Structures are given as C-alpha cells and as structure tokens.
Amino acid sequence: MHRLKQINMVLIGTTHPGNIGASARALKVMGLSRLSLVNPETHPSPEARARASGADDVLSEAVMSDTLDKAIHDAQWVFGTSSRSRGMDIPMLNMRQAAKKMIEAAANGDQVAMLFGKERYGLTNEEMQRCHFLVKYPANPDYPSLNLAAAVQLAAYELRMQAKMTNDDGDSANYESHDNNRCNHEKMSGFYQHLFETMSDLDFLNSANYASMTEKFRMMFNRMGVEKHEMDMLRGFLSAINKKLKK
Known part of the structure; x- marks a missing residue:
C-alpha cells in the first residue's frame, strides 16, 4: 500500500x-x-x-x-x-x-x-x-x-x-500527489536553534528558565504546523533581530 x-x-x-x-x-x-x-x-x-x-x-x-x-x-x-x-x-x-x-x-x-x-x-x-x-x-x-x-x-x-x-x-x-508545504523536522530543528539563540542574546532565556521556556515554544509551534513560506518569514524576522543586535 x-x-x-x-x-x-x-x-x-x-x-x-x-x-x-x-x-x-x-x-x-x-x-x-x-x-x-x-x-x-x-x-x-x-x-x-x-x-x-x-x-x-x-x-x-x-x-x-x-x-x-x-x-x-x-x-x-x-x-x-x-x-x-x-x-x-x-x-x-x-x-x-x-x-x-x-x-x-x-x-x-x-x-x-x-x-x-x-x-x-x-x-x-x-x-x-x-x-x-x-x-x-x-x-x-x-x-x-x-x-x-x-x-x-x-x-x-x-x-x-x-x-x-x-x-x-x-x-x-x-495515487494522487499533493504539494508538500508543511515544514519537516529538519527545518523546524534549525528554526528552534535560531530562535533560542536569539532569545538568549536578548536575555529572554537564561539558565533558570531555559528548559521550561524552550519546551513551551516547541509545543506551541508544533501545534501551529508551520508551512515553508511561513518559516521563511520567521527566519527573516530573526535574522533582522540578529543584525540589530550586532549594531
């Protein structure tokens, strides 16, 4: 099958x-x-x-x-x-x-x-x-x-x-083929790494809250089911924050 x-x-x-x-x-x-x-x-x-x-x-x-x-x-x-x-x-x-x-x-x-x-x-x-x-x-x-x-x-x-x-x-x-728009685990893993690093640079994450906050953010985005074009926007937004931080 x-x-x-x-x-x-x-x-x-x-x-x-x-x-x-x-x-x-x-x-x-x-x-x-x-x-x-x-x-x-x-x-x-x-x-x-x-x-x-x-x-x-x-x-x-x-x-x-x-x-x-x-x-x-x-x-x-x-x-x-x-x-x-x-x-x-x-x-x-x-x-x-x-x-x-x-x-x-x-x-x-x-x-x-x-x-x-x-x-x-x-x-x-x-x-x-x-x-x-x-x-x-x-x-x-x-x-x-x-x-x-x-x-x-x-x-x-x-x-x-x-x-x-x-x-x-x-x-x-x-078998009917469909466009595959949902991000796979590899893309989501890269996004989480980028997100959590940026949040740490902003002092939003620290050693005291890291485990609980990262778990909550993972659960939230897992429920959302991010699509590829949405991921492009999210990663672009994080990159813009990173540039501002460097300045």
Missing part, C-alpha cells in the same frame, strides 16, 4: 536485539517497510535475524542513526507512544485515531514518523518534545506494560486497516 511507505517506525535505544527482529517481522506482515534504529545497544545480531523470521529485507534496510533528530529529519508529522503526557501540552490519541491521522498525512504527501522509546521506560521528555501527537494504547490499567515488538505489531495492524478503509490499493497510477 503506497501510503504505508511514507510511515517510518523509529525504535530508540532498543536494549534487546530480539525486539528489533520481531519488529521488522511485524512491519513486513502488515505491508510496512521503513524501520529506523536510533542507538540500539546491539545491532546487527544473530538474535535479531532469527526473530525477523523472513523479514530480513526490512531488517537489513533499517536506517541507523546516532541521534533522533537525524532519524526523523524528513518527517512533517511525529507521533510518539506514551502512556501519559507528563504534563506536556501534547494532544493524546489512541492508536486507531493516530492511524487515521497518519494515513491522512501520507495521502497529502507528508512523511510520518512514529517513535517507540526504550523498553524499560519509554520516551524521555526530550524525545516527547519532538512529537505532534502522543499515542496511548488502551491496555489493562492494572497491567499496562506492553512488549516493544507487540506495540509495533498493533500499530502496524491499525495502519494497514486504516489504509484499506481509505481505498489505498497500492497502485501508484491511482
């Missing part, structure tokens, strides 16, 4: 290599093929190959990155799995709702990333700040712990079902 090719499943700091192989198998079974690995503890490994069980192509083509920002540089939309928001102002969806939004974004020509944190504690606060939406599985509240590969399998299933409901039959001749 064509839209599924635009969805990148990102495993961060995976500790058990078997989970990587089982995740590759889960993706291939449901027609997904993009897998990214951010600083896995062990990769490649015989255990991962064994657990992939025929999904060697997905496993061997997995993209390795040393930072999360590199892994999701091309994504216009980032979803992160988490059982709670930890007080961050990030919309929370269930997996079915998230799958609908992901497939809709892919239909508009956008690239999508879905993040899975370390097995023991999930996404860190810093990793969550990269997300436009958080995804919560409706697990048993008395025992909500879900194996990483199982979480990937459930996500892949919901994505496939949503793609089928939107009549994505995989025929590229019937």
Whole structure:
C-alpha cells in the first residue's frame, strides 16, 4: 500500500536485539517497510535475524542513526507512544485515531514518523518534545506494560486497516500527489536553534528558565504546523533581530 511507505517506525535505544527482529517481522506482515534504529545497544545480531523470521529485507534496510533528530529529519508529522503526557501540552490519541491521522498525512504527501522509546521506560521528555501527537494504547490499567515488538505489531495492524478503509490499493497510477508545504523536522530543528539563540542574546532565556521556556515554544509551534513560506518569514524576522543586535 503506497501510503504505508511514507510511515517510518523509529525504535530508540532498543536494549534487546530480539525486539528489533520481531519488529521488522511485524512491519513486513502488515505491508510496512521503513524501520529506523536510533542507538540500539546491539545491532546487527544473530538474535535479531532469527526473530525477523523472513523479514530480513526490512531488517537489513533499517536506517541507523546516532541521534533522533537525524532519524526523523524528513518527517512533517511525529507521533510518539506514551502512556501519559507528563504534563506536556501534547494532544493524546489512541492508536486507531493516530492511524487515521497518519494515513491522512501520507495521502497529502507528508512523511510520518512514529517513535517507540526504550523498553524499560519509554520516551524521555526530550524525545516527547519532538512529537505532534502522543499515542496511548488502551491496555489493562492494572497491567499496562506492553512488549516493544507487540506495540509495533498493533500499530502496524491499525495502519494497514486504516489504509484499506481509505481505498489505498497500492497502485501508484491511482495515487494522487499533493504539494508538500508543511515544514519537516529538519527545518523546524534549525528554526528552534535560531530562535533560542536569539532569545538568549536578548536575555529572554537564561539558565533558570531555559528548559521550561524552550519546551513551551516547541509545543506551541508544533501545534501551529508551520508551512515553508511561513518559516521563511520567521527566519527573516530573526535574522533582522540578529543584525540589530550586532549594531
């Protein structure tokens, strides 16, 4: 299915290599093929190959990155799995709702990333700040712990079902291409660096408020969904401020 090719499943700091192989198998079974690995503890490994069980192509083509920002540089939309928001102002969806939004974004020509944190504690606060939406599985509240590969399998299933409901039959001749105007993660990261440096030069940011203020600004712009021409205006405005400061 064509839209599924635009969805990148990102495993961060995976500790058990078997989970990587089982995740590759889960993706291939449901027609997904993009897998990214951010600083896995062990990769490649015989255990991962064994657990992939025929999904060697997905496993061997997995993209390795040393930072999360590199892994999701091309994504216009980032979803992160988490059982709670930890007080961050990030919309929370269930997996079915998230799958609908992901497939809709892919239909508009956008690239999508879905993040899975370390097995023991999930996404860190810093990793969550990269997300436009958080995804919560409706697990048993008395025992909500879900194996990483199982979480990937459930996500892949919901994505496939949503793609089928939107009549994505995989025929590229019937696939309607759209202009891609939303800024991707790489452009947003460059903007945040420029913004926070300028705010620090103005003494608006300092060591006491840096963490809380930068988080709030990231959340605000993530909700806005900045387009490319809007980014040009924002960066131009910051550059004008920088020139005034130098004078």
